Amino acid sequence: MKNVLHILLFLIALQTDAQISDFKSIDFKKADLNALECDIKSLDNLPKLVEQLTLNLTTDVERFRAIYMWVSTNIANDYSLYNKNMYNRRRFKDKAQKLESWNKRFNKTLFNTLTEDKKTICTGYAYIIRELAKVANLDCRIVNGYGKVSTTIDQLDTPNHSWNVVKLNGKWYFCDATWASGIPDPETNFFTFNFNSGYFLTDPKLFAISHYPIDKKWLLLEDTDYSFEEFTESPLIYNNAYKHLQVHILPEKMHNIILKNQKIVFDYVLKSSLSANDVHFLIDDGFGSLKTKPTSISIKEQQLTLEHIFERTGFYDVHLYIKDDLISTYTFKVKSKI
Structure with missing residues (x-):
């Protein structure tokens, strides 16, 4: 014991x-x-x-x-x-x-x-x-x-x-x-x-x-x-977010309307530093879910900044994972013009 x-x-x-x-x-x-x-x-x-x-x-x-x-x-x-x-x-x-x-x-x-x-x-x-x-x-x-x-x-x-x-x-x-x-x-x-x-x-x-x-x-x-x-x-953040995040900064909203090829920034303050290999998205485009790496990953001490670009129009559920832990969820409606 x-x-x-x-x-x-x-x-x-x-x-x-x-x-x-x-x-x-x-x-x-x-x-x-x-x-x-x-x-x-x-x-x-x-x-x-x-x-x-x-x-x-x-x-x-x-x-x-x-x-x-x-x-x-x-x-x-x-x-x-x-x-x-x-x-x-x-x-x-x-x-x-x-x-x-x-x-x-x-x-x-x-x-x-x-x-x-x-x-x-x-x-x-x-x-x-x-x-x-x-x-x-x-x-x-x-x-x-x-x-x-x-x-x-x-x-x-x-x-x-x-x-x-x-x-x-x-x-x-x-x-x-x-x-x-x-x-x-x-x-x-x-x-x-x-x-x-x-x-x-x-x-x-x-x-x-x-x-x-x-x-x-x-x-x-x-x-x-x-x-x-x-x-x-x-955004919707999950129980595991409290294990890994000190602060959630961006995106500010869960539901987002953006343009095709527009750069989207995800920004967080971590409780401890991570490897880029620890971070991924699970993106559902309505036809299935795909484990996806952000377009870019920057980790400076405890600052985690991700950038991602959607190259096709559509509606996407984006789930952020750190290691195997589900952290947060966002949606993106991607349009050719707004």
Whole structure:
């Protein structure tokens, strides 16, 4: 068991080493080990749980990391519960009394499922992160808003996601334990733990592509004019993007109309340098998918810039891969003239 834990710690260290720029001097191995070796497996006594998780940790960021790691590796995502909640919230969205009644019943169900079965949805993850952080004297808030998990985000008429912000050294940082914990199968509802460290203290510019808060102050962006429309038009990025990217720069939109032979630029800031052999597109032209190298690839330290030219008119789905990981999706309608 010890060997498995230390292998996991090594893989986690590879993920976290280059991404949390404000905490480069912090080694999270001790915090992660506290979380992974914690012998308390229930939520019956939060002070005792926090005491064990934060034992011998000297900084707030390490204490929060241990809490976050424990939640992300011990609480399962209940996709069927999420679907049931979203169905009824849409069903009662124009019936205030029925919606209030549903929310009260659901919150009780959600709390019982979290404490008894250690299963929950995003609101439960955000709640338990906040409560554990509060016990550790950390300022942590729940943020409600929209999470982009498909190309139909613009069809949402009600918020569908929750996450956290935490204040460390006087500055607010993002985290999303729901998406970090693993992936539920939408067909079987079977959940597999698969910790993704990229959702811990994520760069706001990357976070904003897939998260939009109801209260815009929690965008944490210098550009406070970033709108919900811009959010819905932005590219679709996947879970693995958070492992490899620090910032997504270009293209700014998912759906693009361009001219034949026009040069298209894809620009990213990486968490660690890559080889050109690690990068490829999977391009679907409606007749099949073809693994394709960009027209040009430039990697300078942690800056990845790709250029591509479409030589024929048509409609193309373009999927970016780094190694075997699907990173992002874009569409291009290529015309002979606009």
